[in-house]
Amino acid sequence: MRTFSVKSFGCQMNVYDSERIAEALAADGLIAAEEGEADLLVLNTCHIREKAAEKLYSEVGRISKRARKSGTEKPVIAVTGCVAQAEGGEIMRRAGAVDLVVGPQAYHRLPELLRAHAGGQKDIVDLDMPARSKFDQLPARVRRAPSVFLTVQEGCDKFCAFCVVPYTRGSEASRPLSGIIAEATILAQGGAREITLLGQNVNAWRDPANHSADFGTLLRAVAAVPGVERLRYTTSHPRDVSEAMVRAHAEIPQMMPYLHLPVQSGSDRILAAMNRKHDRRFYMDLIARFRAARPDLAITSDFIVGFPGETEADFEETLSIVDAVGYAQAFSFKYSPRVGTPAAEQDDQIGEDVKAERLQRLQERILANALSFNRSMVGQRCDILIERRGRRPDQWIGKSPWLQSVVVTDAALEPGQIVNVELVAAGPNSLEGRMVTMTTAVAW
Ligand code: 5AD
Numbered sequence: 001m002r003t004f005s006v007k008s009f010g011c012q013m014n015v016y017d018s019e020r021i022a023e024a025l026a027a028d029g030l031i032a033a034e035e036g037e038a039d040l041l042v043l044n045t046c047h048i049r050e051k052a053a054e055k056l057y058s059e060v061g062r063i064s065k066r067a068r069k070s071g072t073e074k075p076v077i078a079v080t081g082c083v084a085q086a087e088g089g090e091i092m093r094r095a096g097a098v099d100l101v102v103g104p105q106a107y108h109r110l111p112e113l114l115r116a117h118a119g120g121q122k123d124i125v126d127l128d129m130p131a132r133s134k135f136d137q138l139p140a141r142v143r144r145a146p147s148v149f150l151t152v153q154e155g156c157d158k159f160c161a162f163c164v165v166p167y168t169r170g171s172e173a174s175r176p177l178s179g180i181i182a183e184a185t186i187l188a189q190g191g192a193r194e195i196t197l198l199g200q201n202v203n204a205w206r207d208p209a210n211h212s213a214d215f216g217t218l219l220r221a222v223a224a225v226p227g228v229e230r231l232r233y234t235t236s237h238p239r240d241v242s243e244a245m246v247r248a249h250a251e252i253p254q255m256m257p258y259l260h261l262p263v264q265s266g267s268d269r270i271l272a273a274m275n276r277k278h279d280r281r282f283y284m285d286l287i288a289r290f291r292a293a294r295p296d297l298a299i300t301s302d303f304i305v306g307f308p309g310e311t312e313a314d315f316e317e318t319l320s321i322v323d324a325v326g327y328a329q330a331f332s333f334k335y336s337p338r339v340g341t342p343a344a345e346q347d348d349q350i351g352e353d354v355k356a357e358r359l360q361r362l363q364e365r366i367l368a369n370a371l372s373f374n375r376s377m378v379g380q381r382c383d384i385l386i387e388r389r390g391r392r393p394d395q396w397i398g399k400s401p402w403l404q405s406v407v408v409t410d411a412a413l414e415p416g417q418i419v420n421v422e423l424v425a426a427g428p429n430s431l432e433g434r435m436v437t438m439t440t441a442v443a444w
């Protein structure tokens with residue numbers, strides 16, 4: 001086996017894990033290749049909703065079919081991520097083409113597991129959640145990109161009634177501050193100007209080596225790493241917001257004016273049934289505190305419609321919280337029953353047609369808010385971090401401080417530049433910028 005390809009599904013934490021898996025395989029001598037040409041395919045899966053989990057099986061079917069059609073040997077298939085953890089060896093029974101199943105806390109062992117597979121071992125399953133963290137055993141980061149992810153916390157102890165994460169990712173665990181700073185330093189030295197700290201409950205972070213160091217301490221420490229010009233984090237839980245975290249938005253210059261704070265529902269009755277451990281009032285008070293610290297904050301959320309027992313009146317409260325907060329953007333999903341979670345057992349499940357209709361109404365409301373948020377920025381100037389090329393050859397796409405995608409037309413730009421633009425037009429999902437000046441030289 002000489003070449004590999006990693007395909008990522010699901011959340012940003014999976015994107016990060018996929019990068020680390022790729023780096024671990026490359027450090028072991030394998031060479032990255034296009035998906036169709038790789039000897040090894042790693043599918044890093046998501047289990048959050050049924051549709052996401054089913055993607056694994058359609059993907060394996062597609063890979064097997066492609067190999068059959070072209071008369072080539074099927075690549076070795078390794079399934080990693082949350083479906084691996086949730087379904088284990090069951091995956092091989094359902095999809096015989098899968099060779100290895102490796103959970104999210106065990107993927108640092110992939111090189112040795114692949115050697116065992118090459119040595120003739122069949123149906124390898126490793127779902128261990130070892131005491132010694134994978135982060136201590138993975139090779140140092142080599143990724144070079146203007147904007148990078150850095151996982152600082154994993155797992156969840158909140159047990160929302162709908163969610164599989166506590167089962168797939170385990171209980172809340174934080175990485176030590178020293179390891180995070182070492183990784184941030186390497187990433188910044190490699191040219192990263194923006195770091196997004198990741199965790200399923202990122203703001204529950206506490207230094208395992210020093211419990212008095214909380215998420216506010218972490219934000220300050222990462223912002224102090226030379227080269228880190230922009231700092232973000234996701235996903236936060238309302239219950240874990242501290243005063244230090246709120247103040248960070250007022251006091252740390254690198255802190256971007258952006259906050260992803262999922263509320264899931266606007267109805268107190270549904271929030272209680274979801275076991276969210278906060279009500280609408282508590283959430284709105286948090287929003288007011290963050291806005292007092294940083295008045296131009298862009299706030300985004302996740303929503304679930306059609307949670308068991310959700311009435312039309314409950315749903316209307318969800319619509320009203322969208323307007324009350326004035327979200328800059330939001331993700332919204334139909335409730336998907338997940339085996340093993342309490343809500344899946346409830347007998348007041350909502351019909352598919354009602355879920356679909358509510359999702360559409362919610363998305364219209366979110367889109368209207370996003371559009372008015374983006375339009376309110378037209379005429380302003382801001383710095384954008386150039387990340388990649390746009391559709392046209394002279395187009396570039398960068399991110400505003402509020403995490404909006406901004407399209408600029410200027411052939412001379414390069415990824416990693418931070419440029420000052422005037423925002424001249426807005427749609428619900430992106431803005432158009434016109435170059436004003438280049439504020440910083442190329443550092444990447
Ligand atoms: N059904 C639908 N959406 C879900 N989410 C989590 N679990 C489910 C589920 N069972 C959504 C939540 C969460 C986001 C990552 O996915 O909104 O914040």
Ligand code: SF4
Pocket residue numbers: 009010011012013014045046047048081082164165168169200
């Ligand atoms: Fe999906 Fe959750 Fe796993 Fe991320 S942590 S991949 S959202 S199930």
